[in-house]
Amino acid sequence: xxxxxxxxxxxxxxxxxxxxxxxxxxxxxxxxxxxxxxxxxxxxxxxxxxxxxxxxxxxxxxxxxxxxxxxxxxxxxxxxxxxxxxxxxxxxxxxxxxxxxxxxxxxxxxxxxxxxxxxxxxxxxxxxxxxxxxxxxxxxxxxxxxxxxxxxxxxxxxxxxxxxxxxxxxxxxxxxxxxxxxxxxxxxxxxxxxxxxxxxxxxxxxxxxxxxxxxxxxxxxxxxxxxxxxxxxxxxxxxxxxxxxxxxxxxxxxxxxxxxxxxxxxxxxx
Numbered sequence: 001x002x003x004x005x006x007x008x009x010x011x012x013x014x015x016x017x018x019x020x021x022x023x024x025x026x027x028x029x030x031x032x033x034x035x036x037x038x039x040x041x042x043x044x045x046x047x048x049x050x051x052x053x054x055x056x057x058x059x060x061x062x063x064x065x066x067x068x069x070x071x072x073x074x075x076x077x078x079x080x081x082x083x084x085x086x087x088x089x090x091x092x093x094x095x096x097x098x099x100x101x102x103x104x105x106x107x108x109x110x111x112x113x114x115x116x117x118x119x120x121x122x123x124x125x126x127x128x129x130x131x132x133x134x135x136x137x138x139x140x141x142x143x144x145x146x147x148x149x150x151x152x153x154x155x156x157x158x159x160x161x162x163x164x165x166x167x168x169x170x171x172x173x174x175x176x177x178x179x180x181x182x183x184x185x186x187x188x189x190x191x192x193x194x195x196x197x198x199x200x201x202x203x204x205x206x207x208x209x210x211x212x213x214x215x216x217x218x219x220x221x222x223x224x225x226x227x228x229x230x231x232x233x234x235x236x237x238x239x240x241x242x243x244x245x246x247x248x249x250x251x252x253x254x255x256x257x258x259x260x261x262x263x264x265x266x267x268x269x270x
Contacts, residue, residue: 182209187214
């Protein structure tokens, strides 16, 4: 009997709520008999396996609150996934996702979404992606984003936004409307300027985190960063910077080349 089947049998006998199947060499859900009927479970961890396909029937687990598929080989997700009524935390990091299914942003209560280390971009997100009103943390690190939609303004509850190691060329002004944002990670991109509206956010308190290293900032921003983060924030709020920013938008600085060879990403993390 495989280790995975043994875990499932014990879970069925004990009627436990949390199932841990980390690093069990699972490739197919067919290796997990009965799991799609375990509608009582609240947590399912399948990280560090070799799963390529997620069955639509997974949505039958209507009491599931936490689902972890980190570090698998998933290239496609079922439409039904976003219909899970109680799912609060979804980890799909370190997979092979090039796109997301239509309607993916329909999760009713999702709070944490981790899509780090995939192959997503602004061109492959569904139209309702930024409509997850309950989202508190969004991890999009190590993907292929060059731009971020202005629709990000809809994530009113967002506190953590991680965009490091993409190909971001600019950030939308609407990011300044995320009044609850306390962590912003934009290091390792192709950014040269910042929207003045970023100065609206509380990025200098003891509870805030702002990571910006590894970008090719224009000299005025670079100089302020050398003085300290608080200097940068005040500079972004100034009329002087608004004038400079408008000038940069008219005569854009030279955009740096992509930071890394994204084609090598999968081999780099496995």
